Amino acid sequence: MSQAYLLQCADLAVVRGTRCLLSQLNWQVKAGELWQIKGDNGAGKTSLMRAIAGLAPQSLEGSLDLPSDFLFLGHKTGVKSDFTALENLRLHLGHTQNCDDRSLHDALDEVGLGDYHDEYAYRLSAGQQRRIALAQLFLAKSSLWFLDEPLTAIDVDGVAIIEACIERQVRSGGSVVYTSHQSLKLELSTRTLHLRGRGQVPDVS
Ligand SMILES: Nc1ncnc2c1ncn2[C@@H]1O[C@H](COP(=O)(O)OP(=O)(O)OP(=O)(O)O)[C@@H](O)[C@H]1O
Numbered sequence: 001m002s003q004a005y006l007l008q009c010a011d012l013a014v015v016r017g018t019r020c021l022l023s024q025l026n027w028q029v030k031a032g033e034l035w036q037i038k039g040d041n042g043a044g045k046t047s048l049m050r051a052i053a054g055l056a057p058q059s060l061e062g063s064l065d066l067p068s069d070f071l072f073l074g075h076k077t078g079v080k081s082d083f084t085a086l087e088n089l090r091l092h093l094g095h096t097q098n099c100d101d102r103s104l105h106d107a108l109d110e111v112g113l114g115d116y117h118d119e120y121a122y123r124l125s126a127g128q129q130r131r132i133a134l135a136q137l138f139l140a141k142s143s144l145w146f147l148d149e150p151l152t153a154i155d156v157d158g159v160a161i162i163e164a165c166i167e168r169q170v171r172s173g174g175s176v177v178y179t180s181h182q183s184l185k186l187e188l189s190t191r192t193l194h195l196r197g198r199g200q201v202p203d204v205s
Pocket of ligand 1: 016017019021039040041042043044045046047048
């Protein structure tokens with residue numbers, strides 16, 4: 001893969017069941033770029049991200065090249081209710097990111113969960129549970145982030161935290177690909193991949 005590109009898709013198609021969602025996707029993401037995947041409900045934004053992230057390999061056709069250490073935050077939190085906030089964060093990071101306990105605590109503080117490190121997730125609100133997952137943005141060393149609807153259930157202060165994380169990632173030479181039905185206020189130019197649904201070729205702009 002060329003050094004300049006973090007993601008390269010060639011002639012990609014995404015299929016769910018018998019339904020082709022998109023086809024002939026030729027798309028490259030360069031280091032330092034911010035991309036928004038747009039499209040109506042059901043156009044295939046989540047399916048595309050999950051397929052690229054390797055979570056639904058059976059739905060993907062075509063060729064794909066990306067770094068192995070990418071970060072994927074799905075629109076479902078994946079938080080386990082009978083684990084504490086700290087345990088969940090440790091679980092999310094798995095073996096891929098070697099983080100000491102201090103860094104984990106600091107990340108939970110950064111997302112406003114300072115008083116909840118040892119609270120079981122089932123005792124946290126929807127937005128607080130989501131913030132556990134978002135704490136990864138303070139720990140991930142990945143060059144490429146995929147964020148699927150990161151603003152879901154997040155309040156105004158939380159949105160500002162996510163915006164700052166995205167800005168920092170892109171300005172430091174990483175790349176972010178995100179979906180959102182809400183607007184992000186970012187001092188960055190954003191490129192767009194527009195999914196038109198029904199197996200059509202997406203627009204790149
Ligand atoms: N589990 C599933 N099995 C089969 N088909 C599915 C499944 N989940 C989604 N689909 C199909 O894939 C299509 C795209 O869904 P997807 O969640 O990728 O859309 P989206 O663009 O992210 O939508 P939204 O904006 O509503 O989140 C849906 O219209 C549906 O037909």
